[in-house]
Amino acid sequence: MSFARVRALLVVGVLAVIALVFVAVTLVRDTQAGKEAASHCQEGDKLADTRLRQPKDIKINVYNATETAGLANTVKTDFQNRQFQVLKAGNEPNKKGVDDEVAVLRYGPKGVGSYHVLRAYFLNEAEPEFQLDRDNDVVDVVIGGEFKQLATITEVNQALTQRDSASTQLPPRTCADPDLS
Numbered sequence: 749m750s751f752a753r754v755r756a757l758l759v760v761g762v763l764a765v766i767a768l769v770f771v772a773v774t775l776v777r778d779t780q781a782g783k784e785a786a787s788h789c790q791e792g793d794k795l796a797d798t799r800l801r802q803p804k805d806i807k808i809n810v811y812n813a814t815e816t817a818g819l820a821n822t823v824k825t826d827f828q829n830r831q832f833q834v835l836k837a838g839n840e841p842n843k844k845g846v847d848d849e850v851a852v853l854r855y856g857p858k859g860v861g862s863y864h865v866l867r868a869y870f871l872n873e874a875e876p877e878f879q880l881d882r883d884n885d886v887v888d889v890v891i892g893g894e895f896k897q898l899a900t901i902t903e904v905n906q907a908l909t910q911r912d913s914a915s916t917q918l919p920p921r922t923c924a925d926p927d928l929s
Contacts, residue, residue, distance in 0.1 A: 789923035790923070792921065793921055793922055793923045794857040794880065794921065794922050794923075795857065795922070795923060795924070795925035796857045796858075796860040796918055796919065796922040796923065796924055796925060797857065797858045797859070797860055797861055797862075797885065797925055798860050798861045798918070798924050798925070799861040800861050800864060800865055800908070801861055801862055801865060802831075803827075803830050803831045803832045803865070804831040804832070804833070805833075806832050806833065806862045806865060806866065806887065807832075807833045807835055807862075807884075807885060807886045807887070808827060808832055808833070808834055808835065808862075808866065808886065808887050808888070808889050809834070809835050809836040809837070809886060809887075809888045809889065810823050810824045810827060810834055810836070810837040810889045810891070811836075811837075811838060811839065811840040811841065811888060811889065811890045811891065812838070812839050812840060812890075812891050813839075813840040813844060813846045813847075813852075813890050813891060813892055813893075814847070814891060814892065814893050814895070819891055819895075820837040820838055820839065820891065821837055823837075823889070823891055823895075823898070824837035826897075826898050827889075827898070830869075830898070830901075835886060840890055844890075846875075846890055846891075846892035846893065847892060847893035847894075848892070848893065848894065849874075849875050849892035849893070849894055850870050850871075850873040850874055850875075850892055850894045850895050850896075851870050851873075851874040851875070851889055851890060851891055851892050851895055852874065852875045852876075852877050852888075852889075852890040852892060853866055853867060853870075853874045853875070853876055853877065853887055853888070853889060853890075854877040854878075854879055854882075854887065854888035854890065855876070855877075855878060855879065855882065855886075855887040855888070856878070856879050856880070856881070856882025856883060856884065856885075857880065857882070857919070857922050858882075858883070858884060858885040859882070859884075859885045859886065859887045860918065860919065860922070862885060862887050863876065863887055864908075865904075865908070866887055866889060867907075868899065868904045868905075868907035868908045869898050869899050869904055869907075870895075870898070870899065871899050871903060871907050872907050872910070873894075874889075876919075878919040878920075880919070880920075880921055880922070
C-alpha cells in the first residue's frame with residue numbers, strides 16, 4: 749500500500765472519529781428537550797400524558813349503552829384477550845344513549861395517550877368525551893348502537909398511522925407533559 753493511500757485512510761478515520769464525538773456531545777448536551785411542549789402551557793392548563801401505551805398498560809371500564817343484553821361483557825372479554833386491564837363492565841351508568849355512535853371514549857388528561865390507542869380499536873370512529881376534571885388514567889369505553897366488533901391488530905396499526913392532525917391535537921386547557929414525552 750502506498751504512502752498516499754495510508755495517509756488518505758488516516759485522514760478519513762480521524763474525520764469519522766471527530767464526527768462521532770461531535771454527535772455524542774450534541775446529544776448529551778441538548779438543552780432543548782421538552783421545552784417546546786412546556787412552552788405551550790398556559791396558566792391553569794393541566795398536563796396531559798400523551799404517551800401511546802401498550803394495551804397491557806391501559807386501564808378501561810366497558811359500558812353498554814345499547815339494548816343488546818350482555819354486550820359489555822362480550823366487549824370486556826375481547827379487550828381482555830387483547831391484554832387490556834378491564835376494571836369494570838356493565839350498563840352505562842350515566843344513562844346516556846349513544847345509538848348513532850360506534851362508541852364514546854371518556855377520558856381525562858392522564859388518559860390522552862390511552863384514548864388515542866383505544867380510538868384505533870374502533871377504526872378512529874369512536875367519539876371523544878374529554879373530562880378536564882378527571883384525575884385518573886382510566887378510559888371509559890361506552891359501546892354504542894353502531895358497534896360491530898373491535899378492529900384486528902393490523903387494522904389498529906393502520907388506524908394509528910392514519911390519524912389526522914385534528915385527532916392528534918391536545919384537548920382544550922391541556923398541554924403536553926414534557927417529562928412524559
